[in-house]
């Protein structure tokens with residue numbers, strides 16, 4: 001096997017080709033380089049040639065950002081979304097594979113232990129998707145930020161403008177609320193309030209662009225429901241209303257989802273629960289603000305600044 005493909009298991013490849021057996025003509029496995037995340041300028045050839053959507057995932061430490069990204073990638077490879085979407089390649093395979101290693105290893109154990117995203121990491125991940133209904137290809141470009149980066153800027157508009165300029169280019173802001181905290185009497189209000197404060201800071205810093213959608217997503221849905229699949233506590237159903245009370249500016253821009261990327265309680269929900277609907281939200285909306293040379297001049301300097309901080 002070509003070394004460049006070595007990150008994907010045979011089982012994945014078999015499943016992927018099984019998923020695409022009726023679409024042989026359409027399914028186009030592009031070249032699969034073993035590169036890590038993309039820098040903004042690396043995305044130009046992608047955004048210049050095909051529809052692309054750039055989204056940013058924000059959420060506190062441990063809220064499940066990396067697990068969400070990894071499980072979506074994994075479910076694409078295994079053909080889980082095949083009714084609606086098909087995996088059509090990625091230019092950041094090795095970045096996904098190094099994350100998926102932890103997911104796959106831990107899925108064989110009862111205790112899932114995802115490696116924490118390093119502070120200051122802002123690389124861009126890429127998945128090329130075929131939308132079956134429209135018979136079109138779209139590129140998903142996305143970043144997740146370390147929870148620590150986000151916590152450190154709560155209510156600091158100047159720091160947010162400086163450090164999160166990339167968010168301005170996002171067509172979607174996926175806001176992840178930690179389901180474990182939302183399920184806890186003690187932490188649910190503070191988890192929500194912290195996120196409202198971050199959204200307020202992003203808004204005041206002018207980082208949520210005119211057409212961007214805000215996708216509020218509660219993770220770890222398995223911890224919120226009982227054995228019959230009903231919510232244990234109605235609190236989570238009031239989240240959008242509570243956000244709009246404090247941020248009426250976001251009226252008409254909010255979508256709401258529950259997901260369980262990697263449930264520990266698997267009797268009622270499967271791994272990846274809700275991620276298909278989240279993908280639909282990301283892919284079906286008409287707005288698309290690709291990273292172009294106009295939007296990335298600032299980002300380049302931001303990436304350099306971040307690299308400098310990491311050095």
Ligand SMILES: Nc1nc2c(ncn2[C@@H]2O[C@H](COP(=O)(O)OP(=O)(O)OP(=O)(O)O)[C@@H](O)[C@H]2O)c(=O)[nH]1
Nearest residue numbers: 062063064065066067112114117147260261262263
């Ligand atoms: N019960 C349950 N646990 C989950 C689910 N998704 C993720 N987790 C667990 O939540 C923990 C944190 O997940 P990560 O994806 O590393 O969180 P993160 O937001 O990337 O955290 P940082 O990188 O520190 O910012 C891990 O132990 C995951 O296994 C889920 O659907 N259900």
Ligand SMILES: [Mg+2]
Nearest residue numbers: 065066116117
């Ligand atoms: Mg992470």
